[in-house]
Amino acid sequence: MFQTLSQKEKNFLIIFAANYIGIVMIYISRDVHFCAAHKLYNEKWSKEKNEEVFGACANENWHGHNFDMTVTVKGPVDPETGFVINFKDLKRIVNEEILDKVDHKNLNLDVDFMRGKLTSCENLIVEFWKILEPRIKKNSNARLHCIKLKETNNNYAEYYGE
């Protein structure tokens, strides 16, 4: 039955259960920023169709975005530190695993894990998740909860690992 619930309902039940047995579940987030170039282009399509679907993002000679990303982790509060995860550790993990690989890079050409994939926000956060999730699990009692990636002021994508 749990499987059929929405993420929102699941989260509510998890928090409810955690409070009931005396564990408080806290969500903490780190905002980061990176600049990167890309091109959205499906090689199977004509130039016209790519321009129709991807608009300015299909520009042959690349273009850049100022990306804003929020990484949210959840977990119980460690009684010894008062932290879910030390922000210092979260910063290091996100910097080493993601920012060092994408900031001031061409997402199509320079980033190993995006090779052969369309460099949309959606595809980027799924790949970021695969990298960050095990690293966070290994380094703390916290779990990755959400990655939010904002490509422009108006458009963003979120991934909850499901």
Ligand code: NI
């Ligand atoms: Ni673009």
